Structure formats: structure tokens, C-alpha cells
Amino acid sequence: xxxxxxxFPGTNCExxxxxxxxxxxxxxxxxxxxxESIPADTSLLVVAGGFSxxxxxxxxxIAKFSPVMKAVAEYANNxxxxxxxxxxxxxxxxxxxxxxxxxRNNGLHFISKHHTLKVxxxxxxxxxxxxxxxxxxxxxxxxxxxYFIDADGLKELEVNNQILLKYTDENGDIKNPNGSVESIAGxxxxxxxxxxxxxxxxxxxxxxxGSDDGVKMLQGFLEA
Amino acid sequence: MKAIINxxxxxxxxxxxxxxxxxxxxxxxxxxxxxxxxxxxxxxxxNETDKQKAMKDVTQxxxxxxxxxxxxxxxxxxx
Numbered sequence: 657x658x659x660x661x662x663x664f665p666g667t668n669c670e671x672x673x674x675x676x677x678x679x680x681x682x683x684x685x686x687x688x689x690x691x692e693s694i695p696a697d698t699s700l701l702v703v704a705g706g707f708s709x710x711x712x713x714x715x716x717x718i719a720k721f722s723p724v725m726k727a728v729a730e731y732a733n734n735x736x737x738x739x740x741x742x743x744x745x746x747x748x749x750x751x752x753x754x755x756x757x758x759x760r761n762n763g764l765h766f767i768s769k770h771h772t773l774k775v776x777x778x779x780x781x782x783x784x785x786x787x788x789x790x791x792x793x794x795x796x797x798x799x800x801x802x803y804f805i806d807a808d809g810l811k812e813l814e815v816n817n818q819i820l821l822k823y824t825d826e827n828g829d830i831k832n833p834n835g836s837v838e839s840i841a842g843x844x845x846x847x848x849x850x851x852x853x854x855x856x857x858x859x860x861x862x863x864x865x866g867s868d869d870g871v872k873m874l875q876g877f878l879e880a
Numbered sequence: 881m882k883a884i885i886n887x888x889x890x891x892x893x894x895x896x897x898x899x900x901x902x903x904x905x906x907x908x909x910x911x912x913x914x915x916x917x918x919x920x921x922x923x924x925x926x927n928e929t930d931k932q933k934a935m936k937d938v939t940q941x942x943x944x945x946x947x948x949x950x951x952x953x954x955x956x957x958x959x
Contacts, residue, residue, distance in 0.1 A: 714948055721945070750948065757950040759889075762896045804893060804951050835896065 657682045657878050660698040662728070662744070664689045664719045669705035669741065669858065676858035676870065677702075680878055689722040700737045700877045701728065703744030705797075705856060715758060715800045716746030725751060737781065737877060738850045742798055745842070745852035754845055754852045755813065756805035761798070762835030768797040770866055771833060773841050773855060774824040777817040780848040781879075785872040791828045792821075792869035794855040796841075801854040803836035803843075810837060816846050821853060881926050883938045884957040887947045888919030922946055931958055 659677045663670045663686050674684045685695050694701060708719035719725070725747075732738050732753050740748040748754045761767060775783055775790045786792065805813065813819050820842040825831040832839040834854075842853025857870030889895045895917050902916040924941075928934040938956050947954040 713945070717945065717948065749950075757948050759893070759951060760896060762894065764896055764900055802896075806950075835894065 657699050658695060658697045659684045659700045659702060659877075660687050660695050661685070661702045661704050662687050662689060662724060663704070664706070664708035664722060664747075666708045666710055667704050667706035667743070669743075669856065672856075673702055673704045673741070673858045676861045676874060677878075679861060680871070680875055682878055687724060689719070689724045691724050691727070693727050694724065694731055698731070698736070700739060701731055703728075703738065703740040703747050704858075705742030705744055708743055708747060711743075711800070714746075714750070715743060716748075716750040719743075719747045720751040729753065732845075732850050735847070735849055739782070739877065740850075740852040741856055741858065742801075742854055745854055746800060748850060748852045753850050754843060755809050755818075756803055756837075756843065758800045758854070759802040759804050759835075760800050761802050761833075766797075766799040767801070767833055769795065771796045771855065772824055772826045772828075772831075773821040774828045776819045776822055779817055780820070780844055780851070781876045782844070782851045782873060783820060784876050789828060791824060791826060792873070793826075793860065793867040794857055794869055794873075795859045795866070796833065796855045798834070798854050801834045801836065803840045803854075805837055805840075812846075813840075813843060818843050818846060818848075820844055820851065821855070881928060881931070881934060882959050883924040883926055883934065884959060885922040885924070885938065885942060885946055886919055886955045886957075887922065887942075887952050888917050888954075889951055890953050893951050934958055
């Protein structure tokens with residue numbers, strides 16, 4: 657099991673992500689954005705969080721033209737598993753690998769705190785270790801996490817079970833920190849091979865640090 | 881020639897910055913403002929002399945990079 661982790665100028669979660677997957681027993685490799693290919697033995701490609709290109713123009717907008725992104729698109733289009741966390745989610749929507757877009761938080765503030773999320777669809781490798789309706793505690797840290805998709809797009813997400821997680825309170829009732837449409841925190845593509853979410857499961861790996869709910873999420877990929 | 885591009889959130893997409901500015905104007909007692917939209921302006925200095933060609937190029941730039949057409953509209957002015 658090899659997890660390859662993309663690194664753009666401004667990425668800052670690549671080492672946390674690496675640590676998290678190595679803790680679970682995976683081999684990892686950091687891939688610099690100038691690389692025109694990704695390691696051949698990659699079984700999961702992670703677009704890690706951070707502030708690629710300083711979030712200039714729009715979050716993720718410039719990263720999508722990095723040399724490595726052609727290889728990422730090719731990998732994804734061939735059915736390769738891709739996970740975008742936070743800025744990585746923004747990059748994947750900008751690159752058109754995931755539907756929708758991420759806007760400035762409604763409250764205009766950068767939000768950094770633990771937030772509870774409800775599992776909406778677990779019929780995918782990312783969440784298969786959890787049950788629908790489970791509530792997990794995962795940190796969020798973003799300024800542009802306000803997920804937007806138009807009404808037709810939303811319907812499609814719902815019909816195809818592409819909504820992964822919603823922001824809720826600890827009872828699983830909707831509690832929306834940033835204005836996201838339908839309180840959406842994460843989505844996947846129709847084929848359920850490309851995943852994106854704003855919360856940081858790689859920061860929820862040890863209960864002594866507040867939560868280890870991320871373990872079950874990331875583990876799903878390792879057994880696929 | 882110069883291309884002046886105005887990028888703003890689409891009608892129907894909530895503009896929270898615009899809303900905050902509107903609140904601020906209200907609290908300054910500028911009561912005549914009905915709506916505020918905040919966008920950004922991008923100015924390109926072009927070496928193209930053919931207006932039609934410039935418009936075509938800049939439109940492509942907007943579609944590919946300068947605007948995210950999922951949430952944003954753009955207007956191009958050539959001067």
C-alpha cells in the first residue's frame with residue numbers, strides 16, 4: 657500500500673498526512689508539484705491541505721495548472737483513488753475532478769476548531785468502516801469552506817449518494833459553521849473514486865490530541 | 881490595449897462579503913443602499929492589436945483561470 661502525497665508551494669499538511677498514513681502501516685511518498693508523473697505503485701493519491709500558491713486568485717485555482725496535475729487527472733480518470741483534504745478539496749473542485757466550488761465562509765472568518773460531522777453515505781471505501789448516521793469529531797481549519805453547488809448539481813449528488821459528510825452537532829442534527837449548501841462537508845465523484853472534504857481526518861489520529869475518529873476514515877483506503 | 885475584467889459572484893450565489901459591507905454602510909447611516917456585491921477587477925496589459933482576437937483570448941483566460949464559472953460571472957472591457 658503506497659500513499660503518494662502532493663506538495664505545492666504553500667502546502668502545509670503533507671507531513672501530518674504522511675505521519676497519519678504511516679501510523680496506519682502504509683508506505684508514503686511526498687510528490688513535488690513539478691513532477692510530471694506520480695509513483696507507479698501509488699494506490700492512493702492525497703492532495704494535502706494548506707494554502708497552495710497563497711490562495712491567490714481563488715483557493716486551488718493556480719495549483720490546478722501545476723505540472724503534476726495532468727498526471728493526477730490521468731490517474732483519476734483511470735479509476736485511481738484520490739483524496740483531497742481542505743485545500744486539496746479546493747484544488748480538486750477547481751480542476752473539475754469533483755463537482756461544486758468552495759466559497760468564502762459565510763461569517764467571513766477563518767474557522768479553526770473541532771467540529772462534529774455526520775456520515776451520510778458509507779457505501780464507498782473512504783467511509784465503509786463507519787455507519788450511516790455515525791457522528792465523528794474532526795478538526796476543521798479553513799477560510800473558504802463554504803461548499804456551493806447549484807440545485808441540479810445537488811440533486812445529482814443526492815441521487816448518486818455522493819454526499820459523504822455533513823456538519824452537525826454531536827447529536828447528528830445539522831449545525832452549519834460556514835454556510836455550505838445542505839451543510840455539506842465532503843463529497844465524492846459519481847464513480848466513488850475521488851473524495852474531497854474540508855475537515856482534516858489526518859489531524860484526528862490520537863485521542864490524546866482530541867480525537868482519533870480520523871483513523872477509521874483513513875483506514876478504509878488501506879484495505880481497498 | 882488593456883483588458884479590464886470584472887469578476888463577481890453569480891446572481892443567486894450568496895455574497896457574504898457584499899452583505900457585510902452592506903451592514904457596515906447601514907451602520908454608517910447610508911440608508912439608500914439596496915444591495916452590495918463585492919467582486920474583483922483584473923487588469924491585463926495586452927500586446928494584441930486586434931480587438932476581436934483579444935476578446936477571444938481574454939474570454940478563454942476567464943473560462944480557464946480568471947473566473948470559476950461554477951460560482952462566478954465575468955465581464956470584459958477592452959480599452
